[in-house]
Amino acid sequence: MSFGSAYFTLPKFKYIKPRSVDELLNYLSEYGSNAKIMSGGVGVIAFMKERLISPDYIISLSDIPELKKVKNDGETFEIGANVHLSELEYELVRKTVPTLFKAVKNIADPTIRNMGTLVGDLAEAIPWADAYPALLSLDASLEVMKKGSSKKVPVNGFVEGLGQINLKEDEFISKIIIPVRKMRGTYLKFANSSEYGLATVALTYLYEEERFNLVLGSITEKPIVINNADVNWDFKSDLSKNIEKLNAYIDSNVNPVDDLLSSSKFRKNIIKYLTLRAIKEVFSYERN
Numbered sequence: 001m002s003f004g005s006a007y008f009t010l011p012k013f014k015y016i017k018p019r020s021v022d023e024l025l026n027y028l029s030e031y032g033s034n035a036k037i038m039s040g041g042v043g044v045i046a047f048m049k050e051r052l053i054s055p056d057y058i059i060s061l062s063d064i065p066e067l068k069k070v071k072n073d074g075e076t077f078e079i080g081a082n083v084h085l086s087e088l089e090y091e092l093v094r095k096t097v098p099t100l101f102k103a104v105k106n107i108a109d110p111t112i113r114n115m116g117t118l119v120g121d122l123a124e125a126i127p128w129a130d131a132y133p134a135l136l137s138l139d140a141s142l143e144v145m146k147k148g149s150s151k152k153v154p155v156n157g158f159v160e161g162l163g164q165i166n167l168k169e170d171e172f173i174s175k176i177i178i179p180v181r182k183m184r185g186t187y188l189k190f191a192n193s194s195e196y197g198l199a200t201v202a203l204t205y206l207y208e209e210e211r212f213n214l215v216l217g218s219i220t221e222k223p224i225v226i227n228n229a230d231v232n233w234d235f236k237s238d239l240s241k242n243i244e245k246l247n248a249y250i251d252s253n254v255n256p257v258d259d260l261l262s263s264s265k266f267r268k269n270i271i272k273y274l275t276l277r278a279i280k281e282v283f284s285y286e287r288n
């Protein structure tokens with residue numbers, strides 16, 4: 001990830017390593033406007049070297065045990081703010097939230113996944129990143145804390161644009177919360193000589209509720225969420241008829257960006273191809 005800068009050193013900053021969430025919240029309330037939270041540091045360190053940010057304080061999450069937990073109580077699947085991406089590459093995650101498992105596998109390479117966290121990938125707010133579309137398809141929420149209070153906010157709407165998130169200076173994300181339901185899901189990514197995708201598709205099908213969320217990522221500044229109601233999907237009808245309706249919807253409503261990496265037309269063709277593959281993978285499957 002380089003923005004072509006000539007800097008290779010870090011600017012001066014004070015490094016703070018709280019041992020508990022309460023201690024962290026005190027620091028945030030005192031230094032919030034001059035501080036940056038750091039989970040894995042993959043993005044923070046790169047952005048500081050590029051002089052895109054120069055905070056006076058870096059507040060590390062690495063010594064707070066509470067933020068390193070993954071919890072599944074059958075109702076919700078919760079991922080702490082300092083859980084590394086590689087810690088989500090195991091069987092329980094694949095069975096419980098398959099869309100997320102497959103998205104994580106598509107992020108960068110094992111070295112980056114060992115350092116980076118899911119919360120960090122989301123909070124970095126890169127429009128081409130993989131965490132946000134996958135979490136949108138899963139109806140995920142965030143626990144946002146500040147000194148004296150905490151609230152649960154939907155992931156939908158959290159990323160406002162490149163580098164912009166819906167979070168105040170004295171707040172931080174303590175965990176990601178995903179409702180556990182019977183589901184099938186997939187995540188497909190088309191990348192061309194870059195770790196980030198030119199087009200991505202996250203699909204989560206809740207077969208007991210007969211509904212799905214299809215999220216088209218990397219083709220516009222914010223991911224596009226399409227659900228079964230948007231396309232009048234008829235679960236009792238032929239898959240091919242439903243696919244026709246979905247294609248018609250994408251043709252009329254989805255306008256990918258045109259940039260140096262790809263034309264809008266190419267991205268649209270790719271997104272339709274990935275959508276078709278995702279639908280076939282998730283729906284051509286015996287229910288169990």
Ligand SMILES: Cc1cc2nc3c(=O)[nH]c(=O)nc-3n(C[C@H](O)[C@H](O)[C@H](O)COP(=O)(O)OP(=O)(O)OC[C@H]3O[C@@H](n4cnc5c(N)ncnc54)[C@H](O)[C@@H]3O)c2cc1C
Pocket residue numbers: 001036037038039040041042043044045046081106107108109112115116117118119120121122123124128129130131167171172173174195196197
């Ligand atoms: C070579 C390379 C390839 C990559 N390829 C991909 C890819 O294919 N797909 C993809 O999706 N990503 C990719 N990335 C991005 C990478 O996955 C993220 O940089 C990483 O996951 C960020 O996590 P982190 O824990 O290191 O975040 P940090 O660098 O610690 O933080 C990132 C941002 O999130 C904020 N933040 C972190 N934690 C919190 C919190 N708890 N509350 C509030 N704000 C917080 C920080 O203040 C900072 O602004 C790539 C990065 C590199 C360097």
